[in-house]
Amino acid sequence: MKPPPFEYHAPASVDEACALLGSLEDAKVLAGGQSLVPLLNFRLARPAHIVDINRIPNLDRIYERDGGVAVQALVRHAGVEDSELVARVCPLLSAAVRLVAHRVIRNRGTVCGSLAHADPAAELPAVLLALGGHVVARSTRGERTIPASDFFTSVMQSALAQDELLVEAWFPASPKKSAIAEESRRHGDFALAGAVRAGDRLALFGVAPTPVLADPKNPTQGLQPSGDVEASPEFRLHLVQVLTDRVFAA
C-alpha cells in the first residue's frame, strides 16, 4: 500500500524542528524511515504532519564524552558499525549494531530512531539499558536527559513527549566482559529473544513489553514472555537461559 496523505516539513535546524513539534497537532519525526515508512505504507500510522529531520546539518556526529560515546540523531546504524571510535570505546555497541537488520537497512536507519521506536525485540534499547546510558531530548521547553532505565515505558512507547526531539544517545564505555547474543529465524530478522551482558549486568530483549534488566543467576525470574507463531512462551524462556549462559561464558 501507499502512505496516507500528510503535510511534509523539512526543518533546517534543531530549533526549527522543535518549534514545529511544539506547534503542530499530530506530528511524527521522520529519521531513517526504516520503521516509520513501513508503518505509513501499511497505514498503521496516519500522522497529519511529518517532520523530516534529515536536512538538519551537524546532527550526524559520533563523539567521545564523559567516558562513553555520544551518537547524534542522524547517525546511521552503518556509521556506528564502521566507527573506529565506537569499536574502541564501546565494542558492545559495534557488535550489537551488526545484528540490526541488514546492511542496506543500516545504511539509512538511525541509532536514535531505533531507541525512539522502542521495539521490545530491538537490540539497541537493551544495549543502552545494560550499559546504563541515557538519551538527550530537546523541545522548545528546554533540554533534558532521560536515563535508559526510565526511557522505555511500554511496547513501542518511550518517555519522549510529543513535542520532544531525541537529539543524541549516550552509551557508556562497555566493560571488558561484554557480549550480546540473540536467536532469530533468519539473519537480520527481529530476535525471538536476546541477551546483553555489560560486566555483571544483564539486559534481555524480545521477552517483555520493554527491554528488562535481569539477575544473571536467575534470568527467567518473573518473566512472562508472550507466544506467537514463531516461538511459544516456554521456548522464549528456554532461550533466555541459553543466551544468558552464552553471554556469561564469553
Place this chain on the structure above:
Amino acid sequence: MKVNGVPHPAPVDPRRLLSDHLRHDLGLTGTHVGCEHGVCGCCTVLFDGAPIRSCLILAVQAEGHEVMTIEGLAVPDGPLHPVQQAFHECHGLQCGFCTPGFVLSVVGLLAEHPHPTPEQVDEGISGNLCRCTGYASIRRAVARAAELSKQ
C-alpha cells in the same frame, strides 16, 4: 535530484515513495517492488553511492541527492557492469524479478569489501529474497563479480 546522472524535479506529492516515483513518474521500471516494507530488497537503489530501499524513502527526500537505478549501471549497448556480467555468466537469475535489487546490493557489498569472505557474501545478500535460484548461483555470481571487478 539526479537519477542516473540526469537532473529531475522532485514530485509535488510528498507521500510519493521513491520506488513509485522512479517507476511511474520517470518510467524507470527496472526498480521492482515486492513488499513495500523493506523485506524483499527488490527495490534497492544506490543513494549517493550506497544501497538503500527505495520503498522506504519519500521521493522528496531524494532532492539534492544522486540516485542510481539498475538502468544507470551500464551505458546502453555498452559492456555490462562487472556485477551484471557475473550474474549473467553464473546464472544468478531465473525470472529476474529480484535481480535489480541483488545487483545493486552486491555493488554496495563489493564497494565495502572488494574481496568478500563467504560469510561476508552471505551477510551481504541476506537482505534480498529470491524465489527462484536457491541462492547458490547468486553466491557464485558474487564471487565472480569480485574477480571481474579486480580486472
